[in-house]
Amino acid sequence: MAVDYTTHDGVAVITLNNPPVNGLGLSTRAGIVEGLERAQNDPAIKAIVLTGAGKAFSGGADITEFNTPKATQEPTLHTVIKAVEGSAKPVVAAIHSVAMGGGLELALGAHYRIAAHGAQIALPEVKLGILPGAGGTQHLPRAIGLEAALNMMVSGAPVMSEKLAGSGLFDDVVEGNLAEAALAFARKVGAQTGPHPKVRDRKIEHANAEGFIQFTRNTVGAMAKNFPAPLKCIDAVEAGVKNGFDKGLAFERECFVALVQTPESHALRHAFFGERAASKIPDVPSDTPVREIKQVAVIGAGTMGGGIAMNFINAGLPVTLLETKQEALDRGLATIRKNYEATVKKGKLKPEALEQRMALITPTLSYDDLKHADLIVEAVFEELGVKEQVFKRLDEVAKPGAILASNTSTLDVDKIAAFTKRPQDVVGMHFFSPANVMKLLEVVRGKETAKDVLATVMQLAKKIKKTAVVSGVCDGFIGNRMIEQYIRQALFMLEEGALPAQVDKAIEKFGFAMGPFRMSDLAGNDIGWAIRKRRYLEHPDMHYSKIADRLCETGRFGQKTGSGWYDYKAGDRTAYPSKLVDEMIVGYSQETGAQRRKISDAEIVERLVFALTNEGAKILEEGIASKASDIDMVYLTGYGFPLYRGGPMLYADTVGLYNVERAIRGYAARANGDAWQLAPSIAALAEKGRGFNG
Ligand code: 3HC
Ligand code: NAI
Numbered sequence: 056m057a058v059d060y061t062t063h064d065g066v067a068v069i070t071l072n073n074p075p076v077n078g079l080g081l082s083t084r085a086g087i088v089e090g091l092e093r094a095q096n097d098p099a100i101k102a103i104v105l106t107g108a109g110k111a112f113s114g115g116a117d118i119t120e121f122n123t124p125k126a127t128q129e130p131t132l133h134t135v136i137k138a139v140e141g142s143a144k145p146v147v148a149a150i151h152s153v154a155m156g157g158g159l160e161l162a163l164g165a166h167y168r169i170a171a172h173g174a175q176i177a178l179p180e181v182k183l184g185i186l187p188g189a190g191g192t193q194h195l196p197r198a199i200g201l202e203a204a205l206n207m208m209v210s211g212a213p214v215m216s217e218k219l220a221g222s223g224l225f226d227d228v229v230e231g232n233l234a235e236a237a238l239a240f241a242r243k244v245g246a247q248t249g250p251h252p253k254v255r256d257r258k259i260e261h262a263n264a265e266g267f268i269q270f271t272r273n274t275v276g277a278m279a280k281n282f283p284a285p286l287k288c289i290d291a292v293e294a295g296v297k298n299g300f301d302k303g304l305a306f307e308r309e310c311f312v313a314l315v316q317t318p319e320s321h322a323l324r325h326a327f328f329g330e331r332a333a334s335k336i337p338d339v340p341s342d343t344p345v346r347e348i349k350q351v352a353v354i355g356a357g358t359m360g361g362g363i364a365m366n367f368i369n370a371g372l373p374v375t376l377l378e379t380k381q382e383a384l385d386r387g388l389a390t391i392r393k394n395y396e397a398t399v400k401k402g403k404l405k406p407e408a409l410e411q412r413m414a415l416i417t418p419t420l421s422y423d424d425l426k427h428a429d430l431i432v433e434a435v436f437e438e439l440g441v442k443e444q445v446f447k448r449l450d451e452v453a454k455p456g457a458i459l460a461s462n463t464s465t466l467d468v469d470k471i472a473a474f475t476k477r478p479q480d481v482v483g484m485h486f487f488s489p490a491n492v493m494k495l496l497e498v499v500r501g502k503e504t505a506k507d508v509l510a511t512v513m514q515l516a517k518k519i520k521k522t523a524v525v526s527g528v529c530d531g532f533i534g535n536r537m538i539e540q541y542i543r544q545a546l547f548m549l550e551e552g553a554l555p556a557q558v559d560k561a562i563e564k565f566g567f568a569m570g571p572f573r574m575s576d577l578a579g580n581d582i583g584w585a586i587r588k589r590r591y592l593e594h595p596d597m598h599y600s601k602i603a604d605r606l607c608e609t610g611r612f613g614q615k616t617g618s619g620w621y622d623y624k625a626g627d628r629t630a631y632p633s634k635l636v637d638e639m640i641v642g643y644s645q646e647t648g649a650q651r652r653k654i655s656d657a658e659i660v661e662r663l664v665f666a667l668t669n670e671g672a673k674i675l676e677e678g679i680a681s682k683a684s685d686i687d688m689v690y691l692t693g694y695g696f697p698l699y700r701g702g703p704m705l706y707a708d709t710v711g712l713y714n715v716e717r718a719i720r721g722y723a724a725r726a727n728g729d730a731w732q733l734a735p736s737i738a739a740l741a742e743k744g745r746g747f748n749g
Contacts, residue, residue: 062099087161113158115157121324122316154174205292281319333684339510348511352375375417376388483532495689538667552653580613606619687704
């Protein structure tokens with residue numbers, strides 16, 4: 056049963072009991088209505104408390120029911136809220152922790168609300184590409200005022216209950232025992248004669264509601280360009296302000312039904328579940344015991360090591376930072392301090408917190424200082440010989456059971472593990488640069504990596520606020536292996552007729568944060584050059600455009616050298632198209648006999664995105680990633696793929712794999728077509744009319 060019913064001296068307590076977050080699925084909704092009826096029919100009951108068991112009052116509508124018949128099956132949330140509102144006996148919502156989305160809307164239907172300190176209150180629907188669809192857009196402005204309500208709705212951000220004390224939302228916010236306070240409150244109001252107050256009967260007071268709504272619309276419109284939901288929140292609030300509660304409610308419903316069908320909402324829900332699914336590894340049960348991580352060590356205080364150390368420090372874990380030379384150590388520490396100082400300047404960190412964080416670092420030049428570490432993350436030069444030295448030394452000094460992680464981006468984690476006598480304790484932790492900022496962490500599972508090591512690292516990733524995705528061992532892991540195909544296509548298109556600015560613009564218009572050429576200029580063109588040189592040796596048969604090598608030969612490594620695919624001015628990161636480079640590209644085409652032609656923006660987008668999808672499909676076929684949503688999470692959190700398109704695998708599903716297959720076959724038959732080897736799973740799924748996500 057998803058709802059419990061108990062009585063306490065004249066008060067009925069209806070407790071939502073649908074773990075994990077008391078989602079308002081069909082059985083919970085039906086249980087609430089049943090409980091209300093039972094309370095109405097019992098003359099001994101004078102008042103009702105509506106509350107939640109476990110970790111939430113309610114996390115809102117059950118998102119898994121969206122677009123299924125259950126979502127609209129009676130009693131809908133509207134019916135439930137009407138029943139609460141219409142109860143002849145007063146209903147008191149008692150919120151001990153999370154009240155979000157439909158959960159808050161349910162509470163807003165109650166006659167009274169009391170909350171515990173520290174409860175998280177939100178209408179987070181916009182984060183799922185929808186708007187509050189059970190009266191939230193009408194009730195909340197009447198409860199806390201137009202401005203505060205619009206803020207909560209368009210941001211979706213949670214607000215602590217104590218901040219809302221006195222706002223008109225809560226009758227009381229208590230620090231002590233909420234259950235007792237709720238019962239006492241219910242007895243008090245149960246003794247009063249009705250009718251009991253309804254939020255819907257309140258007026259929205261505002262000196263210039265129309266002006267404020269227009270102002271919000273302008274601000275939000277500029278910020279939420281590709282996300283339709285925030286503007287719809289404003290429209291629905293406006294409808295209620297202009298035409299009253301019931302008309303506002305009907306309009307809200309209309310918007311909800313339309314938004315829940317949009318690809319943007321689909322993508323955002325995919326990301327919501329994808330993030331949670333990523334932490335689940337098919338053959339590692341959720342109750343796998345984890346190793347305790349209290350002390351961390353980081354080897355190498357360079358670009359990555361410093362950022363990696365900051366992640367742990369930020370989570371309160373002490374870090375021993377090891378370098379080979381005092382100067383390198385000092386440089387690394389100075390960079391960490393500089394980063395924190397920048398955060399202090401922005402007002403996001405208190406000056407005293409800076410010193411506390413720095414105090415968590417123990418700098419050292421001696422491996423002896425690593426013997427207490429529970430986790431050691433290596434971030435030294437990307438050379439197998441250097442990794443070998445480090446891991447052999449770690450094997451000697453690390454305590455038994457310590458996890459030994461490598462941040463390598465291209466080397467074979469199994470080879471690194473084999474440098475030790477404990478390969479089961481070795482794992483890849485591939486952070487992205489800047490490591491203290493980027494959300495993505497690829498956890499590379501070697502063939503011997505122990506299950507509890509994986510479980511520990513996945514749990515730790517949550518603690519340091521990373522989205523961790525497990526990847527098997529292969530060149531480039533999930534993210535970089537795919538990006539290589541994307542870059543390959545970008546370079547071929549230069550040969551065939553496009554210019555860097557056109558390619559970048561087309562894919563940025565599609566929604567990428569940065570096109571491939573701007574990205575390469577930022578990362579350093581020499582990095583890709585080094586990788587390609589290795590590729591030429593390892594895979595002499597593989598066809599690459601040499602156009603980027605030509606650029607590198609002129610020393611145009613990108614922003615760091617003041618020029619790359621684009622020109623840069625000192626102190627200015629703006630990418631200015633370079634006449635010189637464009638001429639070089641056209642000249643290269645002539646030299647190689649390539650027929651330059653006009654390449655449409657649609658072709659650019661297809662070739663770049665389907666190159667990702669195609670390689671992603673191969674990664675799934677090989678079991679390097681265990682599910683398509685893992686690949687999407689890598690791209691959404693690490694590579695600037697537009698969130699509202701859900702990642703390269705979901706996007707392909709949206710286009711339809713039949714169409715993806717046709718496009719890939721088409722490109723394979725044209726110039727540079729040998730770069731396209733259709734992943735067999737795309738054809739197989741297309742034939743069955745299926746997608747990567749079902
Ligand atoms: N529906 C279905 N499942 C939900 C859910 C929901 N509303 N909210 C959370 N879950 C599931 C998660 O998928 C996860 O499942 P799993 O264990 O199988 O992976 C589980 O509950 C626990 O979730 P978290 O790992 O996120 O747990 P936390 O304790 O970290 O956070 C939370 C709890 C703050 C409630 C967080 O889950 C959250 O933000 N949930 C989404 C809240 C939300 O967006 N609500 C609005 C829903 S839409 C709505 O209400 C429409 C209405 O206006 C009509
Ligand atoms: P870096 O050159 O900035 O830093 C490496 C640091 O390691 C230097 O400070 C060096 O003094 C130190 N070092 C070298 N040998 C050492 C040893 N034997 N013991 C202790 N310290 C030693 O390099 P970066 O960019 O930080 O890369 C480190 C690792 O992270 C590499 O494996 C790289 O592939 C990986 N990586 C790099 C990313 C990037 O964007 N820079 C992204 C993801 C992974």
